[in-house]
Amino acid sequence: MTADTPVIALEDVSVVFGGKVRALDGVSLHLHRGEIVGLVGESGSGKSTLCRTLMGLGEPTSGTVKIDGEPLGARLARDRLGFRREVQMLLQDAVASLSPRMRVRKLVEEPLHVHRLPLEDGRARIEVLLKRLGLPANAMEKFPHQLSGGQARRVAILRALVLRSQVIVADEPTAGLDVSVQGELLNLMLDLHDEFTLTYLIVSHNLNVIRRITTRSVVMYLGQVVEEASTAALFRTPAHPYTAALLSTNPVVDPAKRRQRIVLRGEIPSPINLPSGCRFHTRCPRAAPRCAQEAPQLRTVGEGQSVRCHFPLTDDLVAA
Amino acid sequence: MTSLIAIRQTFGRILSTLAGAVGTVIIVLVVGAAILAPLIVTHDPDALDILNRFSGPSVAHWLGTDHLGRDLYSRLVFGAQVAMLVALIAITSALVLGTLLGILAATLSTRWERVILIVFDIISSFPSLVLALAVVAVFGPSTALVTVIVAVTLVPHFGRVARAQMLTLRNAPFMEAERLLGTSATRIVLSHVLPNIAGPLVVLASIDIPVVITIEAGLSFIGLGVRPPLASWGTLIYDGYAYLSDSMIPVIVASAALGVATLGFTLFGEALRDAVDPRLDRGGH
Numbered sequence: 259m260t261a262d263t264p265v266i267a268l269e270d271v272s273v274v275f276g277g278k279v280r281a282l283d284g285v286s287l288h289l290h291r292g293e294i295v296g297l298v299g300e301s302g303s304g305k306s307t308l309c310r311t312l313m314g315l316g317e318p319t320s321g322t323v324k325i326d327g328e329p330l331g332a333r334l335a336r337d338r339l340g341f342r343r344e345v346q347m348l349l350q351d352a353v354a355s356l357s358p359r360m361r362v363r364k365l366v367e368e369p370l371h372v373h374r375l376p377l378e379d380g381r382a383r384i385e386v387l388l389k390r391l392g393l394p395a396n397a398m399e400k401f402p403h404q405l406s407g408g409q410a411r412r413v414a415i416l417r418a419l420v421l422r423s424q425v426i427v428a429d430e431p432t433a434g435l436d437v438s439v440q441g442e443l444l445n446l447m448l449d450l451h452d453e454f455t456l457t458y459l460i461v462s463h464n465l466n467v468i469r470r471i472t473t474r475s476v477v478m479y480l481g482q483v484v485e486e487a488s489t490a491a492l493f494r495t496p497a498h499p500y501t502a503a504l505l506s507t508n509p510v511v512d513p514a515k516r517r518q519r520i521v522l523r524g525e526i527p528s529p530i531n532l533p534s535g536c537r538f539h540t541r542c543p544r545a546a547p548r549c550a551q552e553a554p555q556l557r558t559v560g561e562g563q564s565v566r567c568h569f570p571l572t573d574d575l576v577a578a
Numbered sequence: 579m580t581s582l583i584a585i586r587q588t589f590g591r592i593l594s595t596l597a598g599a600v601g602t603v604i605i606v607l608v609v610g611a612a613i614l615a616p617l618i619v620t621h622d623p624d625a626l627d628i629l630n631r632f633s634g635p636s637v638a639h640w641l642g643t644d645h646l647g648r649d650l651y652s653r654l655v656f657g658a659q660v661a662m663l664v665a666l667i668a669i670t671s672a673l674v675l676g677t678l679l680g681i682l683a684a685t686l687s688t689r690w691e692r693v694i695l696i697v698f699d700i701i702s703s704f705p706s707l708v709l710a711l712a713v714v715a716v717f718g719p720s721t722a723l724v725t726v727i728v729a730v731t732l733v734p735h736f737g738r739v740a741r742a743q744m745l746t747l748r749n750a751p752f753m754e755a756e757r758l759l760g761t762s763a764t765r766i767v768l769s770h771v772l773p774n775i776a777g778p779l780v781v782l783a784s785i786d787i788p789v790v791i792t793i794e795a796g797l798s799f800i801g802l803g804v805r806p807p808l809a810s811w812g813t814l815i816y817d818g819y820a821y822l823s824d825s826m827i828p829v830i831v832a833s834a835a836l837g838v839a840t841l842g843f844t845l846f847g848e849a850l851r852d853a854v855d856p857r858l859d860r861g862g863h
Contacts, residue, residue, distance in 0.1 A: 313758055342760030355755040359773045368769075372761045417759065 263327045264288040265425050265457050266312055266345070271321035273307050273481075278530050281307040283481040284321070289425065294451060294458040296472035296489060298465065298504065302526045304481040305461050309427055312459075313347050339373055346418035347427040351434075352410035356402035362413055363398040369420045380420060387416050391446065408439040412446075419450070425457040432467050444471050465508040469493055474562075477501050480537045481529055483556065487563035497565035497572040499544045536568065544569050591853035598849030604842025611655050612662035621649035623656045624807045632825040644814075644828050645821040653809040654835050660721065660810045661839065665790040668725045669783050672732035677779060679733065680740025681767060684748055695741075698734035706731040706793055714802045721810075724803040728790050739782055743775035777854045785847035788840040795836050811836045 266289040273282040282304045289295055299305050310316045312323050314334050323330040325341060333341050349355040356365055366388075370380035388398070391412040402410060411431065418426055431447065432440040448471055450456060460472055468475055468489060475492045477485040477500065485498040496502040503520040522541045527533055533540045539549035548568055558564045559572045592598035611618065620640065627647030634642045641650040683694040710727050717723055747753060756766050791811075797803035798812025799819075806813055811832050818828030 315754070315757065339760045342758070347758050349751050349755055349758075351751050354751040357752045357756065357770045357774075360769075368761070369759060372759055372765065414755070 262290065264324070265291050265326060266459070267324040267327075268308070268312060269322045269324065271308075271311060271318045271323060273304075273311055273316065274319040280481050280529050280532060282311065282318070285478075285481070285483055287476060287483070289457055289459055291424070291457055292451075292455055293474060294460065294472045296468035296475040297459060297461045297478065298463060298468055298475060299478035300463065300526050302480070302529070303478040304529075305478060306429070307481075308478070309347060309429055309459075309461060313345065313427065314341065343373060343421040344423060345425040345427065346421060346423040348411065348414050348418070348429060348431060350430040352407060352414050353402050353405060355414060356405075356410060358402055360401070361398065362400050362402075362405070365402070365413060366398075366416050366420060369417055373421060375421075384416070384420060387419050391416055391419075392442075406439075407435050408443055411435075411443060415447075415450070419454065422454075423456070425459070427459045427461070429461045430464070431460060431462070432464060440467070447471060465493075465505065477504070480526065480532065482537060482566060484538065484566045485564070486556075487560070491560065491563050495560070495563075495572055495575060497559050497563060497570040498538075498567050499542050499569075499571065500538050502571055503543075536566075538567075544571075588850070588853045592846070592849040595849055595852070597845045598853070601842045601845030601847075601849055604838060605846050608658050608839045608842060609662060612659040615655045615659045619649075619652035619655050621652045623648060623652040623809050625649070632821070632827075634825075634827065641831050642825070642827050644817055645824065650814075650828055650831055653814060654811075654831060656809045657811040657814055657832070657835065658839070660804055660808065661791045661794060664721065664725050664728065664794045665787050668728040668732065668790050669786055671729040672786075673736050673779060673783050675729070676733040676736025677740040677772075677775070680737040680742075681744045681771060683737065683741045684744035691741075694737070698737050701731060702734045704731075707796070710797050710802050719802050719805055721804050721808065724794055724797050727797075728793050731793075732786055732790070735782060735786060736779060739778055740775060743778060744771065747771060747774055781847065781851045781854060784843065784850050787847065788843040791836065791840055791843070811839075 266287075268285055268287040271282055271285045272280070274280050285304070285308060287295075287297075287308070297305055297308065307316070311318050312330070314323075314330055317331075325333045325345070328336075330341075356362075360368075366384050367377075367380065369375070370377055388395070393409060393412050393416070397405065397409060397413070402413075405413065415426075428447070432443060435443065444467065447458070451458060458471075460468065462468055472489045475487060475489045476483055477492070477498065479500050485492065485496070485501045487497070492501065493505065496505055499520075500522075503522050506518065506520040520543060524541055527537070527540055533550075535551045536542070536545075536549040536554050539545040542549065546569065552568070554566050554568045556564045556566045559570050563572070565572070593602060620638075625648060627643065629647065630639070630643050631645055631647040632643065633639055633647075636642070639649050639651065641654065644650055644653070679694050679698075683691045686694075706727060709731065710724070713723060713727055753766065753770065756770055761770075794803055795810065795812035795815065798810040799816045801816070804810035804813055806817075814832035815829055815836070818825075818830075818832060822829060
């Protein structure tokens with residue numbers, strides 16, 4: 259393993275359910291150690307399937323998932339618990355992701371038992387982490403339903419940190435939280451990232467979250483990556499009309515910076531009956547006849563920016 | 579401990595209703611009699627005293643004697659022991675086996691699920707009495723056989739409830755979180771599934787106790803269960819019935835014991851069901 263081997267690499271991964279539903283179609287995604295990558299897309303764009311696949315909860319129909327350069331299947335067969343320690347996932351509904359009849363103490367000690375880690379060390383570490391995560395001392399005696407959304411998320415993070423996980427996949431880490439609590443949680447996640455050199459994959463449709471903490475972003479539409487760029491570039495000069503439409507719906511405080519809102523027509527099409535050509539052409543404000551016939555490939559349009567579009571918006575910038 | 583507090587709270591709620599309190603008192607009496615049977619009887623339940631047959635209640639024989647002069651009170655107490663033992667063993671085995679099959683049905687492939695459900699359907703479409711007749715015809719009557727028959731007929735009860743509970747749990751986020759943590763299937767079932775499905779199953783078990791008692795008594799009454807001279811409420815009623823023209827006391831006393839015990843367990847079971855009803859707010863735990 260060399261220094262630049264990605265911790266997690268998806269190579270041309272497709273997941274097809276029942277031979278018909280193309281949930282993921284040729285997705286490639288690389289996560290390097292210490293990176294914070296955002297994954298953006300509507301519901302139905304394949305974000306959850308992607309997470310499940312890279313967590314080993316579902317097999318890809320084709321393509322490979324590699325962990326530290328090793329195929330996931332081989333890694334699971336060789337060292338299932340080791341993989342689970344290295345890569346952890348925070349589920350969207352934090353309260354419901356904690357076993358309802360267990361007190362927090364038992365919940366955070368459970369990783370020690372499951373992974374047969376030394377109890378004394380583990381408990382000491384839990385004490386330290388409890389303070390570090392800003393959980394109140396009495397939280398240990400509470401049941402999940404007695405925790406606030408923010409506390410439940412911290413407990414879930416604690417469970418991952420007890421295992422000294424290196425990679426954390428967070429599905430909508432701020433869903434259902436007040437804005438102030440969202441801010442605190444994101445700051446905490448950033449601090450933990452630096453402190454423990456964590457690698458994050460943040461899945462969200464909240465663009466403010468993505469902008470706030472990620473360095474690189476991947477936009478998905480109907481099971482495909484449609485754009486990938488540094489977060490700064492993505493927000494400054496979106497290349498894909500879909501990205502532009504997403505960004506235009508994002509609430510911005512400063513009226514001077516507000517964009518013209520692009521309203522997408524209709525719903526996201528069914529992954530069973532995919533549109534011909536470019537999957538986005540049915541809703542694209544820039545669609546041309548070519549888009550309905552020829553499927554665009556991902557191509558590089560700038561420094562670290564690639565897009566799956568025949569007529570990327572960045573071309574206009576060059577022309578202008 | 580959590581569970582202890584929860585159990586105490588549940589009992590508090592049961593005792594706070596009249597039906598629950600009456601049921602609890604009856605259960606304590608019946609179970610107490612069953613456990614303490616050898617200590618609280620006044621006579622050997624099998625000792626014959628032909629000269630004193632059909633004697634009425636007296637200081638020597640509190641409830642009188644039967645057609646062979648055996649002490650009715652002592653036989654009644656030992657009958658409680660038989661009823662409780664059969665109920666305990668049959669329900670525990672049905673609970674364990676049913677829960678296991680139910681969880682498997684909800685977890686395994688649809689093919690195995692269908693096999694398990696068909697087995698449940700076959701068992702429950704078979705009247706337990708007919709099943710008992712068939713089995714007894716082959717093996718001859720015995721207490722052990724009654725227990726097995728009752729247990730088998732109850733397995734689908736627990737199995738169906740366990741499966742339904744497991745189906746709702748299966749896709750719960752915390753189950754996924756446990757899989758992601760690397761928790762083994764055994765540990766998930768023991769630490770995360772059982773605590774969450776135990777409530778309805780325990781209620782069902784308590785509601786099934788009177789059913790078991792009546793089935794045992796019924797089978798013993800028609801001579802397919804407990805064999806004489808062992809005292810069971812069913813055999814007591816049968817013996818009394820045969821000599822009804824000589825004395826009505828044995829039938830009345832044994833039937834009353836059966837009726838009161840059934841009533842007690844039913845009241846308790848229903849109070850327990852209400853006490854753990856999820857629709858009631860169980861506040862601060």
